[in-house]
Amino acid sequence: xxxxxxxxxxxxxxxxxxxxxxxxxxxxxxxxxxxxxxxxxxxxxxxxxxxxxxxxxxxxxxxxxxxxxxxxxxxxxxxxxxxxxxxxxxxxxxxxxxxxxxxxxxxxxxxx
Amino acid sequence: xxxxxxxxxxxxxxxxxxxxxxxxxxxxxxxxxxxxxxxxxxxxxxxxxxxxxxxxxxxxxxxxxxxxxxxxxxxxxxxxxxxxxxxxxxxxxxxxxxxxxxxxxxxxxxxxx
Numbered sequence: 753x754x755x756x757x758x759x760x761x762x763x764x765x766x767x768x769x770x771x772x773x774x775x776x777x778x779x780x781x782x783x784x785x786x787x788x789x790x791x792x793x794x795x796x797x798x799x800x801x802x803x804x805x806x807x808x809x810x811x812x813x814x815x816x817x818x819x820x821x822x823x824x825x826x827x828x829x830x831x832x833x834x835x836x837x838x839x840x841x842x843x844x845x846x847x848x849x850x851x852x853x854x855x856x857x858x859x860x861x862x863x864x
Numbered sequence: 865x866x867x868x869x870x871x872x873x874x875x876x877x878x879x880x881x882x883x884x885x886x887x888x889x890x891x892x893x894x895x896x897x898x899x900x901x902x903x904x905x906x907x908x909x910x911x912x913x914x915x916x917x918x919x920x921x922x923x924x925x926x927x928x929x930x931x932x933x934x935x936x937x938x939x940x941x942x943x944x945x946x947x948x949x950x951x952x953x954x955x956x957x958x959x960x961x962x963x964x965x966x967x968x969x970x971x972x973x974x975x976x977x
Contacts, residue, residue, distance in 0.1 A: 756907075783963055795908075795953065797964040808964050842907060851896055851957060853965060855908040 755779050756856035758843050764862045765833060773828045773859045775843030782848055783807075784826035786818060789840040789858070798841075801826055802848065833863045866891045866958050870968035877944055878976050885939040885971045887954030892932050898965065899928050899939050900953040908953065912939070916959075944975045 756777045765771055777784060785808075786798040800808035801820040815831045826843060843856040867890045877883050887897070896915045900908040912921045912928040914937065920929040927940040941948060951972045955965040 785964070792969070793951070794969055795955075795967040797966075800963050802963070810964075844908075846963070848963075851963075852898065852910055852913045853955075854910060855900075857907040 756843055756845055756854050758841075758856040758859050760859060761857065762860050762862075764864065766864055767833055767835060769833050770829070770831045771833060771861070772830070773841055773843075773861075775826045775828070775856060777824055777843075777845040777854070777856075779845055779854060780847070781845040781854075782823055783846050784820065784823070785844040785846075785853065786826065786828050787842045787844060787855075789842060791839070795842070799826075799828075830861075833861075835863050837861060838863045866894075866956060866966045868954055868956050868966050868968040870952075870954055870971050872971060873969065874972040874974075876974040876976065879944060879946060881944050881975075882940070882942050883944055883973070885941070885952050885954075885973070887937040887939070887968055889935045889937075889956045889966075891958060892935050893959045894932060895957040895959050897928075897930055897937050898955045898957070899926075899937075900955065902951045902953060902970070904950075911952075941973075944973075946975050946977050948975050949973055 783802045785800045789795045799818040804820045817829045820826045840858045844853045846853045898913045899911040914930045925942040951970040953970045954968045
């Protein structure tokens with residue numbers, strides 16, 4: 753049973769395109785996150801939502817727009833993709849008060 | 865601004881050896897600290913979570929300690945096995961309401977048979 757799932761696992765696209773990555777968690781958690789892991793393997797927070805409300809928005813270009821239709825889903829839409837957006841994007845979730853974060857398998861985005 | 869450092873960046877040991885991975889953080893006002901394991905091309909697996917009020921946590925052959933005042937945590941792996949080969953990441957959640965984790969760059973562990 754997958755706790756945090758992401759689709760797609762791999763995404764290869766051309767510069768300038770718009771793409772979306774989907775994330776779902778079945779843990780009943782109220783907080784979800786997007787992290788970016790760059791080519792040097794460094795993981796950094798991008799966004800966090802609690803009960804569908806944005807609570808963290810790091811310094812991320814506004815080409816990136818997260819959307820949380822309900823507390824079990826957090827999607828990431830990226831407009832006008834650039835070469836530097838190539839990375840692995842991880843979704844995670846946690847329950848407030850417990851705070852242990854659980855990660856999805858990642859989406860490897862390659863922009864050509 | 866919280867910064868997390870992990871030393872060494874890479875470690876290679878023979879099977880059966882006990883080993884220690886180190887993590888240090890600059891701001892001691894933390895809420896908790898979490899150790900993860902990442903296998904190549906895979907996501908992160910949570911290993912241990914230590915709350916700020918705790919000194920250590922144990923799971924099987926793994927033991928994580930926390931010394932908040934000195935800004936340090938260690939992950940002790942007993943009787944290492946080739947299957948322990950992975951990158952180990954330390955992440956800190958600071959006090960102050962922010963839900964984000966700040967990660968170190970990881971220690972890549974190789975256990976040789």
